[in-house]
Amino acid sequence: MALDKQQLEEMYRRMCRIRYxxxxxxxxxxxxxxxxxxxxxxGEEAVAVGACAALRDSDRIAGNHRSHGHPIAKGGDVNxxxxxxxxxxxxxxxxxxxxxxxxxxxxGILGESGIVASSVPIATGAALAAKLSKQDFVSLVFFGDGAxxxxxxxxxxxxxxxxDLPVIFMCENNGYAITTSYKNSVSVDxxxxxxxxxxxxxxxxxxxxxxxxxxxxxxxxxRARAGEGPTLIEAMTxxxxxxxxxxxxxxxxxxxxQEEVDEAMKRDPLPIHREAMITHGFATEAECxxxxxxxxxxxxxxxxxxxxxxxxxxxxxxxxxxATPV
Amino acid sequence: xxxxxYIQAIAEATIEEMExxxxxxxxxxxLRQSVYGATAGLVDRFGEDRVLDxxxxxxxxxxxxxxxxxxxxxxxxxxxxxxxxxxxxQLVSQxxxxxxxxxxxxxxxxxxxxxxxxxxxxAAHHSDRNYPVFMNTPGIKIIxxxxxxxxxxxxxxxxxxxxxxxxxxxGIAISSRTExxxxxxxxxxxxxxxxxxxxxxxxxxxxxxxxxxxGVQHAIDAAKVLAAEGISVxxxxxxxxxxxxxESILKSVAKTGRLVIVDPAHKMxxxxxxxxxxxxxEGFWDLQAPVQVVASEQINVPYSPAxxxxxxxxxxxxxxxxxxxxD
Ligand SMILES: Cc1ncc(C[n+]2csc(CCOP(=O)(O)OP(=O)(O)O)c2C)c(N)n1
Ligand SMILES: [Mg+2]
Numbered sequence: 240m241a242l243d244k245q246q247l248e249e250m251y252r253r254m255c256r257i258r259y260x261x262x263x264x265x266x267x268x269x270x271x272x273x274x275x276x277x278x279x280x281x282g283e284e285a286v287a288v289g290a291c292a293a294l295r296d297s298d299r300i301a302g303n304h305r306s307h308g309h310p311i312a313k314g315g316d317v318n319x320x321x322x323x324x325x326x327x328x329x330x331x332x333x334x335x336x337x338x339x340x341x342x343x344x345x346x347g348i349l350g351e352s353g354i355v356a357s358s359v360p361i362a363t364g365a366a367l368a369a370k371l372s373k374q375d376f377v378s379l380v381f382f383g384d385g386a387x388x389x390x391x392x393x394x395x396x397x398x399x400x401x402x403d404l405p406v407i408f409m410c411e412n413n414g415y416a417i418t419t420s421y422k423n424s425v426s427v428d429x430x431x432x433x434x435x436x437x438x439x440x441x442x443x444x445x446x447x448x449x450x451x452x453x454x455x456x457x458x459x460x461x462r463a464r465a466g467e468g469p470t471l472i473e474a475m476t477x478x479x480x481x482x483x484x485x486x487x488x489x490x491x492x493x494x495x496x497q498e499e500v501d502e503a504m505k506r507d508p509l510p511i512h513r514e515a516m517i518t519h520g521f522a523t524e525a526e527c528x529x530x531x532x533x534x535x536x537x538x539x540x541x542x543x544x545x546x547x548x549x550x551x552x553x554x555x556x557x558x559x560x561x562a563t564p565v
Numbered sequence: 566x567x568x569x570x571y572i573q574a575i576a577e578a579t580i581e582e583m584e585x586x587x588x589x590x591x592x593x594x595x596l597r598q599s600v601y602g603a604t605a606g607l608v609d610r611f612g613e614d615r616v617l618d619x620x621x622x623x624x625x626x627x628x629x630x631x632x633x634x635x636x637x638x639x640x641x642x643x644x645x646x647x648x649x650x651x652x653x654x655q656l657v658s659q660x661x662x663x664x665x666x667x668x669x670x671x672x673x674x675x676x677x678x679x680x681x682x683x684x685x686x687x688a689a690h691h692s693d694r695n696y697p698v699f700m701n702t703p704g705i706k707i708i709x710x711x712x713x714x715x716x717x718x719x720x721x722x723x724x725x726x727x728x729x730x731x732x733x734x735x736g737i738a739i740s741s742r743t744e745x746x747x748x749x750x751x752x753x754x755x756x757x758x759x760x761x762x763x764x765x766x767x768x769x770x771x772x773x774x775x776x777x778x779x780g781v782q783h784a785i786d787a788a789k790v791l792a793a794e795g796i797s798v799x800x801x802x803x804x805x806x807x808x809x810x811x812e813s814i815l816k817s818v819a820k821t822g823r824l825v826i827v828d829p830a831h832k833m834x835x836x837x838x839x840x841x842x843x844x845x846x847e848g849f850w851d852l853q854a855p856v857q858v859v860a861s862e863q864i865n866v867p868y869s870p871a872x873x874x875x876x877x878x879x880x881x882x883x884x885x886x887x888x889x890x891x892d
Contacts, residue, residue, distance in 0.1 A: 565706070565761055
């Protein structure tokens with residue numbers, strides 16, 4: 240295995256971080272502290288973590304509305320992420336972005352986006368900058384099966400392949416766009432089948448297995464850095480929770496059967512990774528337990544940090560509009 | 566001083582900025598063959614990497630320009646007003662919002678050069694004058710040069726600005742000539758026009774006419790006719806709509822007491838509407854007559870040469886409006 244103990248443990252740590260973070264968000268939401276929508280990433284942790292484990296800090300990512308897992312996987316700070324979700328001044332965007340717009344430019348997180356597929360051209364442009372300025376960073380964009388049907392996606396894939404841009408298109412196929420199944424909206428068996436239409440490799444990977452996602456992404460990153468162009472990866476995954484917190488009209492089981500949900504939840508990415516580490520002798524049960532306990536403490540701390548962080552002042556309203564003041 | 570066309574001025578600004586700064590590059594459709602006239606010879610001078618012919622994918626390449634700008638590049642994107650609609654998602658959802666939404670982390674130094682065709686029989690799909698739409702979109706700077714001098718100076722300022730700039734190239738003014746100094750004639754060795762500073766095209770005492778983009782020439786033409794009748798007109802060109810130099814407009818109105826605004830955009834929620842609103846709110850007691858707006862009719866652009874000219878501002882309409890405020 241290309242990954243060592245430290246890397247595998249860090250991956251597990253980040254998967255736990257995302258899981259417990261989202262559980263905390265759900266709890267906070269039910270208490271009424273969180274006003275806007277939030278889209279839980281529970282069940283999909285292995286995709287973001289496997290992908291980001293193949294990246295450097297200088298590499299760029301962009302994401303979508305299901306937006307807490309990507310920055311956490313890239314190494315984002317859970318305190319600032321939680322504070323942002325609560326609209327606090329200590330948040331990543333000083334409370335101006337919220338759940339769907341976490342960003343940390345200092346570690347290559349170019350921001351999450353609420354308009355489905357609108358980050359795909361942005362990440363493509365980041366890769367264009369890498370190519371034109373002859374820097375060796377790559378960019379990776381997370382988008383859903385639903386997003387794969389947007390023109391922005393198709394336009395970007397064409398440009399990226401045409402110009403051999405160092406970008407990885409990471410499709411998180413969780414089976415649904417809100418309630419519309421991908422089988423009812425994607426014209427081919429798999430989103431990754433479309434790659435051949437643009438002349439780039441299309442890779443189908445088990446999105447519940449962080450190690451498999453890491454391996455597929457590593458090859459795509461190698462290609463990108465070598466100037467061989469983009470790759471489309473489709474990670475098959477599953478969303479455990481409702482599409483969005485607060486969207487109570489659309490319960491998770493009304494457009495998909497309970498059996499389907501139960502079946503999918505048997506392949507939980509956290510135990511899959513934990514068992515892989517133990518089976519292959521990279522970590523002991525006790526070490527995994529310790530990681531889980533540490534992350535629980537960390538997330539409790541994030542909630543406390545967020546709650547204690549002050550709201551922005553009315554005087555902050557007009558800040559951050561222009562980079563060159565008018 | 567040499568005279569240059571508006572389009573030459575844009576081309577000069579592009580070359581100078583690309584020479585000055587390696588991170589500046591141009592992208593758009595059919596640039597290498599200079600289909601829209603401002604990019605001739607660029608590819609020979611700067612190479613294909615810096616003069617990118619894009620696929621026909623406005624939303625895609627507008628977004629790619631924005632993404633590249635987040636990573637240290639300064640793209641100049643060439644397009645046409647009517648094609649902005651196609652790329653609206655990237656322009657508005659990303660371009661105008663990223664910086665604020667991310668708490669000031671993003672810098673987006675992209676200049677969109679937007680050719681504004683109209684009044685040339687191009688019909689409804691190629692005649693949009695849509696800058697007011699973006700005045701209602703916080704986070705975008707809007708530049709409307711009316712002549713070659715300002716086109717060059719404002720374009721160079723736009724390329725150096727760290728925000729998304731839309732520079733609307735007036736299709737009527739595009740081949741008009743004005744004096745544009747060569748760099749060796751200038752004290753600083755280059756021509757830069759700041760944003761948010763209106764130009765007083767001519768001074769006068771009886772009425773103020775604010776012209777926007779191609780509307781400035783109508784104002785000048787009208788002023789000439791009126792001067793022969795002894796009516797003294799002050800003509801103001803705001804040059805940028807965001808930021809808008811409202812002080813210069815208010816000061817002029819304080820002097821003349823009368824205001825006519827000439828705006829090639831459709832009149833409802835136009836730039837003229839905004840200026841009229843500002844003067845009503847902040848300069849009301851200086852006014853001696855109601856503000857008059859000469860803008861395009863609130864109708865789509867018809868094709869027929871028998872109809873199209875009816876919708877736009879003309880010097881005659883401006884003169885009529887001046888008579889109303891002087892009445
Ligand atoms: C352009 C656009 N259309 C519609 C929506 C409403 N919407 C939000 S999420 C979503 C589904 C997205 O599905 P997918 O891309 O598969 O991502 P997932 O939610 O499954 O992670 C829709 C339709 C939107 N935000 N943006
Ligand atoms: Mg989906």
